Amino acid sequence: MKILISACLLGQACRYDGKAVEKIKLDGFDLYPLCPEVLGGFSTPRAPSERRGERVINSQGEDVTRGFVQGAQRALDLMEKEKIQIALLKENSPSCGVHFIYDGNFSGKKVKGKGIFTELLLEKGYRVLSEEEIEIVKEERNGNRKKSDQ
Numbered sequence: 001m002k003i004l005i006s007a008c009l010l011g012q013a014c015r016y017d018g019k020a021v022e023k024i025k026l027d028g029f030d031l032y033p034l035c036p037e038v039l040g041g042f043s044t045p046r047a048p049s050e051r052r053g054e055r056v057i058n059s060q061g062e063d064v065t066r067g068f069v070q071g072a073q074r075a076l077d078l079m080e081k082e083k084i085q086i087a088l089l090k091e092n093s094p095s096c097g098v099h100f101i102y103d104g105n106f107s108g109k110k111v112k113g114k115g116i117f118t119e120l121l122l123e124k125g126y127r128v129l130s131e132e133e134i135e136i137v138k139e140e141r142n143g144n145r146k147k148s149d150q
């Protein structure tokens, strides 16, 4: 089963602060790690950014929407090229957030919402899960294995 995954979830230090997040375990899948922000031309480390409506603003007040949209589009191109149907993305990110993002005021407060990349994938009909839903893909894989054993 092919899964596109936020690269930071596999321990790649592509987060805005240059730190790696704890690496998740996902054996038995064909994983395609990528970071839409790196694909959008942003360096690491970089100023943190948050969504403000349809725009993305960094902590220095710069409008960085264009890079976020470009990165999301490039990541989508890879999904299409590789025929990947599912993405497992990092919650709370302005690119990858699936259910929650920060509120746009750099206050540390989370609100319901989606990242730019997640939104694009959902618009195109892809399935998107957050890393907090990892058990769902594991269960589906185990179910598929059982079926193929029958």
Ligand code: SF4
Pocket (backbone or CB within 6 Å): 005, 006, 007, 008, 009, 014, 015, 016, 034, 035, 036, 037, 038, 090, 093, 095, 096
């Ligand atoms: Fe991770 Fe996505 Fe942020 Fe890149 S854009 S660091 S993959 S959460």
